[in-house]
Amino acid sequence: MISTKAIVLSRKKVAEGDVIINLLTAKQGKLRAYVNGARNPKSRFASATQPFSEGEFSLFLNKDLARLSEVQMIQSHLNIRSDMEKIFLATYMMELLELALADGELIEGLYARVAYALTALEETRRLQLFKTVYDLKVIDLMGYQPTLFFCSMCGSESDLTTYLSVQHGGVVCQNCRTRCTDCAPFVLQDLKWINFVLKKSFKTIQQVDISDTMLLKIATWTNRFIEAHVVRRPLKSLKLLKI
Numbered sequence: 001m002i003s004t005k006a007i008v009l010s011r012k013k014v015a016e017g018d019v020i021i022n023l024l025t026a027k028q029g030k031l032r033a034y035v036n037g038a039r040n041p042k043s044r045f046a047s048a049t050q051p052f053s054e055g056e057f058s059l060f061l062n063k064d065l066a067r068l069s070e071v072q073m074i075q076s077h078l079n080i081r082s083d084m085e086k087i088f089l090a091t092y093m094m095e096l097l098e099l100a101l102a103d104g105e106l107i108e109g110l111y112a113r114v115a116y117a118l119t120a121l122e123e124t125r126r127l128q129l130f131k132t133v134y135d136l137k138v139i140d141l142m143g144y145q146p147t148l149f150f151c152s153m154c155g156s157e158s159d160l161t162t163y164l165s166v167q168h169g170g171v172v173c174q175n176c177r178t179r180c181t182d183c184a185p186f187v188l189q190d191l192k193w194i195n196f197v198l199k200k201s202f203k204t205i206q207q208v209d210i211s212d213t214m215l216l217k218i219a220t221w222t223n224r225f226i227e228a229h230v231v232r233r234p235l236k237s238l239k240l241l242k243i
């Protein structure tokens with residue numbers, strides 16, 4: 001048995017009032033756990049097994065499916081649950097992790113970053129900015145970064161343009177631009193902003209000013225980058241987001 005902090009990524013109904021939850025745990029990465037009786041509102045597991053709740057979970061580990069023994073709630077994130085837009089965004093944040101991570105995959109620093117982000121989401125009013133920063137910071141930790149300093153098609157460091165390709169994952173050089181089928185025009189300021197987000201802490205970026213037009217352009221490209229390279233399929237929860 002292990003005891004670990006964990007955040008509930010998703011919850012699926014199974015027979016007899018039970019559920020299976022997907023967890024991002026601090027110690028064991030992503031894992032699935034069977035929870036007896038969680039759909040009974042009186043169950044001590046009922047609220048702590050809701051998506052994006054954070055708790056201290058005691059789990060019996062099995063090969064494919066752990067079993068929940070005990071849980072102490074740390075954060076139920078009520079300020080997210082009382083705002084529909086924030087529920088959709090938190091659901092998206094959880095789906096991204098669920099699809100991007102393999103079972104048992106543990107990434108250094110990821111748990112702390114996601115726990116921080118959920119707490120920060122309670123207070124934020126700039127949801128589009130928040131989402132784009134979250135996307136870039138989280139995929140960066142997972143090892144996916146838009147290529148900004150060399151051509152994503154040929155590797156050249158010279159004659160770089162400010163065109164970004166989703167398929168190739170970043171900027172292209174002047175030579176390759178003519179062969180690039182999905183290149184979208186950006187300006188240097190956009191690329192500098194992406195680099196700034198990758199370098200600075202989550203907290204610093206929340207206070208940075210960015211125009212809505214620029215943000216929308218970067219956010220849209222980042223969504224497509226994530227679907228192409230990180231989760232490699234469409235994200236269902238993205239459709240519910242108006243941002």
Ligand SMILES: [Zn+2]
Pocket residue numbers: 151152153154155156172173174175176177
């Ligand atoms: Zn090139």
